[in-house]
Amino acid sequence: MNNQTVEKLRNMRLGAMAQLHQQYVKENRFEGITCDEYLALLTDHQWEDRENNKIDRLLKQAGFRQNASLGDIKYGSERNLDKNMFVRLGTLGFVQRKENIIICGASGTGKSYLSQALGHQACLTGIKTLYTVTARIIKRLKLSKVDGTYLKELEKLAKAELLILDDFGLQAFDNQDRETLMDIIDDRHGKRSTIISSQIPVSAWYEIIGGEGTIADAILDRIVNSSHRIDLKGESMRKGILKQE
Structure with a gap:
């Protein structure tokens, strides 16, 4: 089930979210974290990844x-x-x-x-x-x-x-x-x-x-x-x- 979830996230171009989720599953790091907190964590990670990619792209295009x-x-x-x-x-x-x-x-x-x-x-x-x-x-x-x-x-x-x-x-x-x-x-x-x-x-x-x-x-x-x-x-x-x- 987790493998399917990761694959679906990647297909939706949510690679950073998929990577972090896979890491949490592998290390079983869910103790003490609520569903809302976990969803916010994944979302923030994906957002930061996209922002960093955008900045890298702008810097490259600037010349x-x-x-x-x-x-x-x-x-x-x-x-x-x-x-x-x-x-x-x-x-x-x-x-x-x-x-x-x-x-x-x-x-x-x-x-x-x-x-x-x-x-x-x-x-x-x-x-x-x-x-x-x-x-x-x-x-x-x-x-x-x-x-x-x-x-x-x-x-x-x-x-x-x-x-x-x-x-x-x-x-x-x-x-x-x-x-x-x-x-x-x-x-x-x-x-x-x-x-x-x-x-x-x-x-x-x-x-x-x-x-x-x-x-x-x-x-x-x-x-x-x-x-x-x-x-x-x-x-x-x-x-x-x-x-x-």
Whole structure:
């Protein structure tokens, strides 16, 4: 009878519940536990297993380059990173409010690490997140226009509750790049949150985006006006013991 119960649980895709029940039967651990308590135990075990699998799936789909954690972030006046402000961002309220974050700083100051730490935390709370290098996603979308999958690829980006665009502005934008960036930003404006990290200060983004100016104005208006700004200072952290980017 117990074997049949275990098999039925597995057929209903309740593997964690089946495994725990089988363990309790094998070890005869039912003494002192009521039916209600046992049912709650099995249910909680299955729930936790599904939540952990969901988190693992979100982390894998996010495509992070680093296993970044909010708990490992180093604060200090030399970095110009306010702990109270960043801890508030770590509660992910900005995602609920559809706000953006811009993180700027010289190479090695920890931009990528900070953005990925926020992304990692988002995955832990069940928020669908996607990390990508800006030039890479622009190139991929450019190729998708050739094979006819452009709109499908844009839809994937739009569905991500949190999109992280790393290394923004390292390469100049041509006309097609500008239009693609505009499509990405416009699809997300007021609907989803985006984190952008860049070595280039925001004051120089207009020139980097380039073009006739209309598209650059539209892009910057959608990105900057609803963004929290972090301008990192100090020397490269790659020179130290703790490597955060």
